[in-house]
Amino acid sequence: MERTIEEINEKIVLSKALVLTALEAKELISEKGIKYFLSNVDLVTCASFEMLTNALLYLSFGQTDPLIYFSEAYINNVYSLPAGPTDLAVSSVTASRDNPEYSGSNVIEDLVLGKDLQLKATGKVLPVFPNKEFDTWFNLSNLNCARVFFNQLINQNNIVATNSGDKDIDSHMGTLIGKVENSTFNSSGFLNPLLNDPYCKTLGTGTRIWVAGGNAYITGFGSNHNPCQKRNKYGIPVGPAITLSGFVDLYKIDPKWLRAGYLRSFGPVLFVGVGVPIPVLNEEIANYISITDDKINTTIVDFSIPRRTKPTFGQCTYSELRTSTVMINDKPTLTAPLSSMAGAIQICNILKEAILNKEFYLTKPVEDINLKCDHKKLDSRLSEGVN
Amino acid sequence: MAKKSKSNDEKNINANPSSAQPLRIRKRIVLDFPPQVVQTPLTYILAKEYDVASNILRAEIAPEESGKLVMEMDGLPDMVEKALGRIKEMGINVTEIARKVTFNMDKCIHCGACVSVCLAGALKLDKDYHLQFIEPKCTVCEMCVSACPVDVVEIDI
Numbered sequence: 001m002e003r004t005i006e007e008i009n010e011k012i013v014l015s016k017a018l019v020l021t022a023l024e025a026k027e028l029i030s031e032k033g034i035k036y037f038l039s040n041v042d043l044v045t046c047a048s049f050e051m052l053t054n055a056l057l058y059l060s061f062g063q064t065d066p067l068i069y070f071s072e073a074y075i076n077n078v079y080s081l082p083a084g085p086t087d088l089a090v091s092s093v094t095a096s097r098d099n100p101e102y103s104g105s106n107v108i109e110d111l112v113l114g115k116d117l118q119l120k121a122t123g124k125v126l127p128v129f130p131n132k133e134f135d136t137w138f139n140l141s142n143l144n145c146a147r148v149f150f151n152q153l154i155n156q157n158n159i160v161a162t163n164s165g166d167k168d169i170d171s172h173m174g175t176l177i178g179k180v181e182n183s184t185f186n187s188s189g190f191l192n193p194l195l196n197d198p199y200c201k202t203l204g205t206g207t208r209i210w211v212a213g214g215n216a217y218i219t220g221f222g223s224n225h226n227p228c229q230k231r232n233k234y235g236i237p238v239g240p241a242i243t244l245s246g247f248v249d250l251y252k253i254d255p256k257w258l259r260a261g262y263l264r265s266f267g268p269v270l271f272v273g274v275g276v277p278i279p280v281l282n283e284e285i286a287n288y289i290s291i292t293d294d295k296i297n298t299t300i301v302d303f304s305i306p307r308r309t310k311p312t313f314g315q316c317t318y319s320e321l322r323t324s325t326v327m328i329n330d331k332p333t334l335t336a337p338l339s340s341m342a343g344a345i346q347i348c349n350i351l352k353e354a355i356l357n358k359e360f361y362l363t364k365p366v367e368d369i370n371l372k373c374d375h376k377k378l379d380s381r382l383s384e385g386v387n
Numbered sequence: 388m389a390k391k392s393k394s395n396d397e398k399n400i401n402a403n404p405s406s407a408q409p410l411r412i413r414k415r416i417v418l419d420f421p422p423q424v425v426q427t428p429l430t431y432i433l434a435k436e437y438d439v440a441s442n443i444l445r446a447e448i449a450p451e452e453s454g455k456l457v458m459e460m461d462g463l464p465d466m467v468e469k470a471l472g473r474i475k476e477m478g479i480n481v482t483e484i485a486r487k488v489t490f491n492m493d494k495c496i497h498c499g500a501c502v503s504v505c506l507a508g509a510l511k512l513d514k515d516y517h518l519q520f521i522e523p524k525c526t527v528c529e530m531c532v533s534a535c536p537v538d539v540v541e542i543d544i
Binding site: 343 | 496497498499500501502503504505506511512515516517530533534536537538
């Protein structure tokens with residue numbers, strides 16, 4: 001049995017499409033088998049509500065009178081990079097000048113919440129753009145355009161972080177207590193879109209996805225894209241592998257699904273809800289959707305050594321991680337996620353409702369994701385032209 | 388018969404709490420032991436002489452060294468007071484824990500970052516992956532306060 005994306009879209013129009021969330025799909029497959037699933041279900045909604053560490057906000061202001069060409073700008077005291085006469089780019093990781101815990105992430109969150117923000121800008125003073133200084137307050141409705149670009153919006157898999165050293169470490173994987181007392185992981189496991197479609201058969205550049213309530217599009221692969229990562233016999237990578245980038249318009253975002261956070265000794269982070277519909281096109285995709293937590297492996301990494309290549313403690317599965325105790329070096333260790341499963345389940349349901357209400361249709365990718373590129377590392381070089 | 392009388396007792400307590408037996412109270416304390424009293428069988432004394440059940444939440448005691456003990460005392464109000472007096476007489480420094488950890492569940496995103504640092508086991512994710520705070524197990528170690536990325540954990544003094 002094979003389907004095309006166009007056929008599924010027609011079924012959505014006629015209210016005949018059978019849409020399931022990833023959670024329901026896996027229950028159905030274990031109950032009635034993969035053949036029944038393939039012949040009946042058209043679409044599965046997957047989601048993640050993971051912690052992201054990079055984002056770029058792009059704002060387009062209208063012109064001032066007299067005209068201004070931004071040379072330096074601060075939004076709520078967060079440095080903003082001029083990207084055109086009246087355009088500004090704000091990095092999610094830039095901290096405010098007076099409060100290290102307030103950063104670009106919070107600027108994004110405040111905009112989405114509809115709060116007023118303070119803009120302090122200086123101009124270049126050119127013949128046509130004579131304005132030297134401009135101070136104002138603005139909110140989302142005063143902007144011509146506000147969008148966020150996430151260069152690592154969807155992560156395929158992630159590691160489990162632990163710490164064998166004597167001292168506690170605050171890392172981007174949370175607080176790791178010394179002597180392997182705890183461990184953390186950051187993935188929504190069997191709900192993650194890229195673990196339900198591990199070779200990007202249905203996803204690619206141009207695929208429409210749901211990001212925090214707004215419509216977003218995948219723009220290609222993202223930061224730390226490493227598609228050649230070792231995979232297990234089910235085709236699931238055993239560590240970080242494919243990443244996808246995407247952008248979202250801030251105007252339609254639900255603030256519940258875009259939350260700024262701050263990790264001690266690391267800095268700003270963002271929790272962003274992502275929902276991806278995966279069409280059940282053929283048996284191969286149905287087989288991938290049947291993969292459950294016990295078939296998804298991940299690698300346990302020791303964070304006590306702050307180097308690029310870190311020692312590992314072997315592998316474990318997500319079903320072990322979900323029990324809150326995982327064996328590391330023969331020692332039962334407390335483990336907990338950093339990505340919200342409760343949120344991901346809710347997003348799966350929201351996206352399912354949107355599809356059933358004909359608010360969301362499938363799109364065919366314009367271009368496939370490159371799955372053959374290397375993951376490059378940055379090494380020091382003595383001079384130009386020397387490798 | 389025995390069952391019946393028990394349910395009657397329960398009813399009496401519900402109907403008129405003042406006429407029932409005085410209620411036991413719980414108090415959380417931090418004890419700092421100087422080296423000379425580390426060997427004192429404290430929990431035995433509390434149980435035998437004051438009928439106070441002591442639940443040790445955290446202990447850092449090494450022989451011949453000073454130690455620290457976080458525990459919960461469960462007993463009748465006057466007995467707990469007397470027991471505290473006795474502990475102080477022994478030369479042990481007592482600090483009562485009046486602080487409490489509170490979670491602003493409206494803002495919580497149920498990520499689990501606090502669960503990973505709660506070695507006392509007071510924080511758990513239930514089967515629907517929602518955060519659960521089991522307050523009796525909390526030792527107010529405050530690890531979750533800094534671990535929370537979205538700032539929903541607060542300390543009440």
